Amino acid sequence: MAATEITLEQFTKIKELELTRENGLEREEEEDGVCRVKEHGTPGELEAECAYGALQARVMEGELELVPATSEESGRHMLSLQTVDLTSADVELQDTGWLSTQQQEGVQVVVQQAGSGLPWLLCLGEGPQQLMQQCVALPIQEELYSLQVEVVQCHLLEEELMVASEDSELVVNLAESTGLIELEKGQEEDQLLAEGGFAQRTEEQTARPGEEGRDNIVPTISNLNLEEQEDKLTSEQENVEKANSTENRRKTKGAKQTYHCDSCVFTSSRMSSLNRHVKTHTTKKPHMCHLCLRSFRTVTLLRNHINTHTGTRPYKCDDCDMAFVTSGELVRHRRYKHTHEKPFKCSLCKYASVEASKLKRHIRSHTGECPFQCHLCSYASKDSYKLKRHMRIHSGEKPYECHICHARFTQSGTMKIHVLQKHSENVPKHQCPHCATIIARKSDLRVHLHNLHTYSAAEMKCRYCSAVFHERYPLIQHQRTHKNEKRFKCEHCNYTCKEERHMTVHVRIHTGEKPFVCPSCDKGFRQKPLLNAHFKKHHDSNFIPTVYECPKCGKGFSRWVSLFKS
DNA sequence: AACCCCCGCGCCCTCTGCTGGTGTTGC
DNA sequence: AGCAACACCAGCAGAGGGCGCGGGGGTT
Numbered sequence: 001m002a003a004t005e006i007t008l009e010q011f012t013k014i015k016e017l018e019l020t021r022e023n024g025l026e027r028e029e030e031e032d033g034v035c036r037v038k039e040h041g042t043p044g045e046l047e048a049e050c051a052y053g054a055l056q057a058r059v060m061e062g063e064l065e066l067v068p069a070t071s072e073e074s075g076r077h078m079l080s081l082q083t084v085d086l087t088s089a090d091v092e093l094q095d096t097g098w099l100s101t102q103q104q105e106g107v108q109v110v111v112q113q114a115g116s117g118l119p120w121l122l123c124l125g126e127g128p129q130q131l132m133q134q135c136v137a138l139p140i141q142e143e144l145y146s147l148q149v150e151v152v153q154c155h156l157l158e159e160e161l162m163v164a165s166e167d168s169e170l171v172v173n174l175a176e177s178t179g180l181i182e183l184e185k186g187q188e189e190d191q192l193l194a195e196g197g198f199a200q201r202t203e204e205q206t207a208r209p210g211e212e213g214r215d216n217i218v219p220t221i222s223n224l225n226l227e228e229q230e231d232k233l234t235s236e237q238e239n240v241e242k243a244n245s246t247e248n249r250r251k252t253k254g255a256k257q258t259y260h261c262d263s264c265v266f267t268s269s270r271m272s273s274l275n276r277h278v279k280t281h282t283t284k285k286p287h288m289c290h291l292c293l294r295s296f297r298t299v300t301l302l303r304n305h306i307n308t309h310t311g312t313r314p315y316k317c318d319d320c321d322m323a324f325v326t327s328g329e330l331v332r333h334r335r336y337k338h339t340h341e342k343p344f345k346c347s348l349c350k351y352a353s354v355e356a357s358k359l360k361r362h363i364r365s366h367t368g369e370c371p372f373q374c375h376l377c378s379y380a381s382k383d384s385y386k387l388k389r390h391m392r393i394h395s396g397e398k399p400y401e402c403h404i405c406h407a408r409f410t411q412s413g414t415m416k417i418h419v420l421q422k423h424s425e426n427v428p429k430h431q432c433p434h435c436a437t438i439i440a441r442k443s444d445l446r447v448h449l450h451n452l453h454t455y456s457a458a459e460m461k462c463r464y465c466s467a468v469f470h471e472r473y474p475l476i477q478h479q480r481t482h483k484n485e486k487r488f489k490c491e492h493c494n495y496t497c498k499e500e501r502h503m504t505v506h507v508r509i510h511t512g513e514k515p516f517v518c519p520s521c522d523k524g525f526r527q528k529p530l531l532n533a534h535f536k537k538h539h540d541s542n543f544i545p546t547v548y549e550c551p552k553c554g555k556g557f558s559r560w561v562s563l564f565k566s
Numbered sequence: 567a568a569c570c571c572c573c574g575c576g577c578c579c580t581c582t583g584c585t586g587g588t589g590t591t592g593c
Numbered sequence: 594a595g596c597a598a599c600a601c602c603a604g605c606a607g608a609g610g611g612c613g614c615g616g617g618g619g620t621t
Contacts, residue, residue: 299568329612332611351609577611578610578612583607584605590599
């Protein structure tokens with residue numbers, strides 16, 4: 001048996017490969033809870049920590065490679081993935097240069113992108129002669145997803161072998177339970193046992209890959225049958241079966257046993273809990289609602305759901321008329337409405353909330369984090385609802401309509417104010433505390449206070465006298481006291497007036513100044529209206545003078561007043 | 567398996583406050 | 594007549610309250 005260059009721990013690490021967008025790949029959370037990886041347009045690199053260092057995956061010119069990040073390790077840990085045409089798989093594989101290279105290196109991993117309608121193919125083996133016997137065809141599309149699934153299976157296989165010394169039956173159980181992964185009995189297992197591998201392996205030995213005995217670990221996957229692809233397990237089934245196998249084997253030293261899920265970080269001291277947890281890794285939902293045909297994983301979930309149809313609310317609040325489908329809803333309601341218990345407290349301010357999600361949302365007001373970005377403008381919000389509300393700007397949607405005048409609004413609050421101010425009696429008004437002004441809106445009262453009642457360090461002088469003020473409102477009130485004053489007195493006679501401009505005109509009587517000169521006859525006038533009247537009467541041929549005719553004698557007058565004097 | 571409890575996400579609502587356009591009014 | 598000030602108004606966003614509902618884990 002050739003030495004294994006790629007240790008199984010490295011395979012398991014590959015499973016944990018963190019693929020990021022920056023690296024040109026993205027993870028997609030599917031409904032079944034499986035994180036799938038898709039390749040972006042450009043080739044990129046991604047890294048995963050492995051026992052001997054980081055592995056890098058490269059997508060270069062159609063070839064996917066997993067190689068150590070450091071060159072010095074490349075000789076030991078190269079793991080190459082190559083895409084070949086499945087339609088001529090045998091020939092292509094045999095003729096592919098990398099195959100022979102990998103054969104020398106040890107374990108081969110081949111990812112084949114099938115032609116249209118054919119699956120990806122992952123092969124693990126140690127040479128071309130075993131290739132077709134040690135492959136599994138998966139009826140799924142995502143290449144890296146396939147890779148992850150297979151790597152997980154390798155991991156399970158190794159662990160199965162690791163505990164073989166404790167319970168030899170478990171090996172059989174695993175093989176039987178998976179239905180997909182089978183040891184090449186008579187080959188690897190026998191060989192391993194013969195070489196004193198797994199059967200005699202201790203925890204210390206299993207802890208370090210690459211140590212004595214590690215070279216004998218050869219993960220093999222059999223049962224390749226391309227014609228029976230549709231019978232192969234789906235990825236979700238693999239997860240379940242994989243976890244089913246897990247329940248039998250994970251034990252820790254000490255009085256209390258803990259059971260670990262291989263698909264996630266879940267641990268439990270009870271196997272029953274692990275069993276139930278394992279089912280969460282499947283999308284299987286056997287319990288269907290007969291009213292809406294929606295399916296659920298458990299009877300309890302289905303029952304709660306049906307209660308939403310029937311209106312059944314068994315949990316009633318003692319302090320009000322509210323009732324709820326679940327006890328949790330009742331507890332939450334009581335905290336909001338009655339006990340006001342707020343367990344989630346902000347460490348930066350006095351805010352406390354009933355729900356953790358509310359505290360999380362609140363924290364964003366401290367951090368300024370705005371994860372909900374509008375794709376049409378630069379706006380970003382701290383929660384999804386605000387973004388949804390914002391999007392009405394772009395869509396023009398105005399879902400709120402005034403039932404009286406049918407005016408439409410983007411926000412319910414705006415419509416509410418509209419109805420209150422426009423169509424309601426006894427509209428609440430806001431009295432300014434400093435003056436008699438009454439303003440409809442509080443916000444406008446605030447503007448009023450700012451404009452008229454805010455102290456200003458700068459002096460504001462009365463335009464009519466020497467009085468000085470520091471607020472606009474008293475200034476305006478003061479200036480109004482000058483309103484009916486005939487403050488302007490003529491130096492030459494007894495004439496008085498309220499406005500300076502009137503005095504300016506009057507003074508011309510005494511000075512003889514006539515600044516408005518007729519352009520046709522050079523005659524001067526003290527006021528512009530006098531000049532205009534002169535020009536129209538004597539120089540404008542189109543001018544038709546108004547004639548006020550006496551209704552008794554028919555005589556015409558140029559002035560309405562003259563009509564009554566005559 | 568069922569019950570209970572808790573959690574997280576999503577949705578909708580209200581309250582609040584700021585902003586800018588508009589009509590009215592006084593000077 | 595023109596202008597400035599101001600109340601009015603709609604638009605819009607921030608913050609938080611409340612509930613619906615599915616999911617998951619501990620316990621019985």
